[in-house]
Amino acid sequence: xxxxxxxxxxxxxxxxxxxxxxxxxxxxxxxxxxxxxxxxxxxxxxxxxxxxxxxxxxxxxxxxxxxxxxxxxxxxxxxxxxxxxxxxxxxxxxxxxxxxxxxxxxxxxxxxxxxxxxxxxxxxxxxxxxxxxxxxxxxxxxxxxxxxxxxxxxxxxxxxxxxxxxxxxxxxxxxxxxxxxxxxxxxxxxxxxxxxxxxxxxxxxxxxxxxxxxxxxxxxxxxxxxxxxxxxxxxxxxxxxxxxxxxxxxxxxxxxxxxxxxxxxxxxxxxxxxx
Amino acid sequence: xxxxxxxxxxxxxxxxxxxxxxxxxxxxxxxxxxxxxxxxxxxxxxxxxxxxxxxxxxxxxxxxxxxxxxxxxxxxxxxxxxxxxxxxxxxxxxxxxxxxxxxxxxxxxxxxxxxxxxxxxxxxxxxxxxxxxxxxxxxxxxxxxxxxxxxxxxxxxxxxxxxxxxxxxxxxxxxxxxxxxxxxxxxxxxxxxxxxxxxxxxxxxxxxxxxxxxxxxxxxxxxxxxxxxxxxxxxxxxxxx
Numbered sequence: 001x002x003x004x005x006x007x008x009x010x011x012x013x014x015x016x017x018x019x020x021x022x023x024x025x026x027x028x029x030x031x032x033x034x035x036x037x038x039x040x041x042x043x044x045x046x047x048x049x050x051x052x053x054x055x056x057x058x059x060x061x062x063x064x065x066x067x068x069x070x071x072x073x074x075x076x077x078x079x080x081x082x083x084x085x086x087x088x089x090x091x092x093x094x095x096x097x098x099x100x101x102x103x104x105x106x107x108x109x110x111x112x113x114x115x116x117x118x119x120x121x122x123x124x125x126x127x128x129x130x131x132x133x134x135x136x137x138x139x140x141x142x143x144x145x146x147x148x149x150x151x152x153x154x155x156x157x158x159x160x161x162x163x164x165x166x167x168x169x170x171x172x173x174x175x176x177x178x179x180x181x182x183x184x185x186x187x188x189x190x191x192x193x194x195x196x197x198x199x200x201x202x203x204x205x206x207x208x209x210x211x212x213x214x215x216x217x218x219x220x221x222x223x224x225x226x227x228x229x230x231x232x233x234x235x236x237x238x239x240x241x242x243x244x245x246x247x248x249x250x251x252x253x254x255x256x257x258x259x260x261x262x263x264x265x266x267x268x269x270x271x272x273x274x275x
Numbered sequence: 276x277x278x279x280x281x282x283x284x285x286x287x288x289x290x291x292x293x294x295x296x297x298x299x300x301x302x303x304x305x306x307x308x309x310x311x312x313x314x315x316x317x318x319x320x321x322x323x324x325x326x327x328x329x330x331x332x333x334x335x336x337x338x339x340x341x342x343x344x345x346x347x348x349x350x351x352x353x354x355x356x357x358x359x360x361x362x363x364x365x366x367x368x369x370x371x372x373x374x375x376x377x378x379x380x381x382x383x384x385x386x387x388x389x390x391x392x393x394x395x396x397x398x399x400x401x402x403x404x405x406x407x408x409x410x411x412x413x414x415x416x417x418x419x420x421x422x423x424x425x426x427x428x429x430x431x432x433x434x435x436x437x438x439x440x441x442x443x444x445x446x447x448x449x450x451x452x453x454x455x456x457x458x459x460x461x462x463x464x465x466x467x468x469x470x471x472x473x474x475x476x477x478x479x480x481x482x483x484x485x486x487x488x489x490x491x492x493x494x495x496x497x498x499x500x501x502x503x504x505x506x507x508x509x510x511x512x513x514x515x516x
């Protein structure tokens with residue numbers, strides 16, 4: 001009988017432990033951080049906005065996104081050079097810098113790359129903010145770089161055939177080609193005075209971002225292999241400029257531990273008195 | 276001691292194991308979200324407490340072991356377990372507080388309606404093209420040149436598919452064209468991604484608007500080729516209805 005009681009006790013302890021593990025496993029949602037977002041960390045000191053080879057880029061977390069040929073709209077293309085892009089981001093609280101890195105077998109004057117963002121809170125189709133049949137949607141802001149131009153361009157669009165440069169140009173870009181790889185850094189102030197045309201970055205909040213790459217290699221026809229709508233593209237992904245470190249959650253957690261401990265001690269004392 | 280507690284604890288653990296590991300492998304099932312499993316466990320535990328406290332006698336039998344455990348009267352091996360529980364409880368509360376106040380690194384979730392309702396004029400249309408081997412073959416030819424780059428060999432794995440999210444539909448999957456009418460496909464092919472209604476967010480689909488490049492007749496032939504190539508049949512209204 002005594003043995004049965006001891007076994008019962010062990011059962012009880014083991015079952016409580018197992019139950020606790022089961023509940024704990026379900027309480028906290030699992031965070032999966034695959035390459036669905038680019039996070040630009042806050043850096044102290046100078047931002048490597050004009051140097052794609054700066055050592056600071058090695059400290060930035062890298063996300064990789066697959067690229068597809070632009071087949072959504074004529075003139076379409078079915079095979080492109082860039083199969084994926086690696087993306088890094090950094091900001092210094094004033095300016096944001098985003099670096100695209102992708103393979104390209106040859107350096108050509110017409111090689112080009114672009115970033116695309118939604119503008120404001122209105123959702124936009126990833127294909128140049130093309131209006132939907134039942135929903136108009138919003139405009140998109142495009143940051144464009146072409147090797148032979150040697151600079152960045154700030155563009156806007158709301159549907160195919162509406163792409164045009166903004167009257168203000170605040171986007172800078174610089175590309176470096178080394179060993180069959182392009183590294184192109186785009187930079188711009190986090191916020192501008194043109195909220196209706198430019199994407200604005202709110203620290204700590206996710207926005208949408210898409211990528212495009214053109215292989216400008218000259219074909220026998222004399223035309224670049226990829227040009228205009230014939231390009232490698234991605235769908236919308238996410239971008240966030242990180243907010244400064246916030247330690248308040250640790251403080252709240254510490255406070256909660258103290259309160260729980262106090263409640264626990266008061267409860268046990270009360271129970272002991274009662275018994 | 277504790278015998279009264281063993282049954283509800285074992286019941287809860289068994290239900291957890293069932294929901295976590297058995298349900299996902301049942302036919303036509305899928306893994307349950309953690310929040311749903313947690314909800315079910317809470318319901319089971321609430322029900323167990325309710326059942327165990329229906330009478331004064333059963334209530335005492337249920338709570339006495341817990342009280343003795345918490346006050347340390349149980350003694351023996353349970354003393355160590357008591358200290359463990361008393362130490363873990365505040366830590367668990369702190370952990371939960373941190374989890375609910377710290378900013379998440381996860382991007383916002385997206386609601387997506389996989390098969391949004393088509394406009395009324397596309398509901399219930401019949402394929403006007405005769406289902407002949409020639410027409411099916413012609414449709415497959417169009418599919419190969421227009422659709423296969425993304426949708427591949429009817430499996431959604433075309434060479435141009437990698438960059439698109441949501442991915443191109445896998446027509447061999449029984450949850451795609453097999454559960455749709457031909458009129459639905461006609462609408463989706465004709466109007467493309469930009470033809471989706473607002474509930475068809477998140478504005479990412481790369482499906483072309485084929486009405487600009489294909490006649491209605493060719494679209495109907497593509498549909499026939501798709502079903503034939505994928506080994507599926509369109510959903511139809513039951514004759515008895």
